[in-house]
């Protein structure tokens with residue numbers, strides 16, 4: 549990769565500066581090939597050796613760009629080093645059409661993500677997997693988002709992968725590609741700075757059960773059922789559902805649910821701490837309204853504070869203690885003295 553290519557996809561605003569930087573560095577090193585890190589190490593080394601020339605602006609620019617690249621790396625669980633070629637995988641998945649993933653972003657900051665393939669109990673076709681990733685990218689860029697409800701059309705949640713597609717991708721490479729694609733996608737769902745709820749109506753089976761574990765909370769309607777049926781398919785979870793289930797209910801209960809393919813009804817889910825509440829209605833419309841009301845008790849308040857709250861909890865859940873504390877400090881810095889904080893200091897709310 550030449551230096552130009554290394555820079556081309558940086559997408560940073562001050563492009564002319566970057567090209568000037570590129571000319572400067574190329575002047576010293578024609579056809580320099582680099583990886584992202586080596587480019588930045590080289591550039592910082594080059595600047596540090598010529599301290600008097602290294603303008604603070606450009607060092608900041610490099611540091612910001614490096615942080616941005618590393619942040620993008622963090623967003624993606626898998627990359628080329630794991631043999632993960634996302635564009636090729638998407639092309640393969642798009643051969644299996646049907647259904648859709650719909651997203652409506654409401655003025656109150658609540659998003660509604662609908663799994664829409666009711667003829668097949670909302671089973672995930674290949675195009676639905678790709679659309680799920682596209683909707684999650686939209687949600688990552690929705691700066692006013694505070695909450696998200698994921699539910700299925702036709703009063704049922706999701707019965708996992710579309711078995712018609714699964715048959716066509718049963719070879720090892722395609723299976724691993726789909727596994728990595730869905731793990732990447734559901735990890736990004738889990739890390740959204742929005743408070744997410746899986747509204748489980750009807751059945752959440754296989755990959756559908758795994759999808760519920762990628763949401764912060766689960767609400768279930770009367771008669772609904774979550775079931776990790778993978779063992780019956782000669783499988784283990786592949787969309788990250790096992791790792792997340794252990795975090796939610798503990799390793800003992802997780803092993804029982806997975807190896808016993810237990811039917812988890814609303815009462816069992818409450819006992820396990822897997823569901824927050826059993827809704828009163830199993831009617832699709834009323835259940836969605838109940839889910840909105842439940843979620844609104846947590847999304848009430850300034851969007852910056854709600855998003856920061858989810859970020860500090862994500863840090864606490866995923867990072868080693870000291871890294872979590874440092875991340876919390878950084879996120880605290882984004883709200884301390886901010887509009888909501890200053891307004892509250894004037895208002896002096898009484899927390900009765």
Ligand SMILES: CC[C@H](C(=O)O)C(=O)SCCNC(=O)CCNC(=O)[C@H](O)C(C)(C)COP(=O)(O)OP(=O)(O)OC[C@H]1O[C@@H](n2cnc3c(N)ncnc32)[C@H](O)[C@@H]1OP(=O)(O)O
Pocket residue numbers: 667668669671707708709710711712714751753754755756777781783784785786787
């Ligand atoms: C890592 C994830 C993992 C993987 O990718 O390998 C998976 O998720 S594998 C899939 C795991 N899921 C299942 O095995 C569920 C299979 N479906 C059922 O057990 C039942 O359909 C059930 C219990 C969800 C609902 O039963 P019910 O009697 O209420 O309805 P039907 O069975 O008549 O279903 C209606 C209609 O939908 C079709 N259907 C249901 N699930 C799937 C699916 N996962 N893939 C494809 N098609 C599905 C079913 O065949 C019926 O269609 P019809 O044309 O009428 O036969």
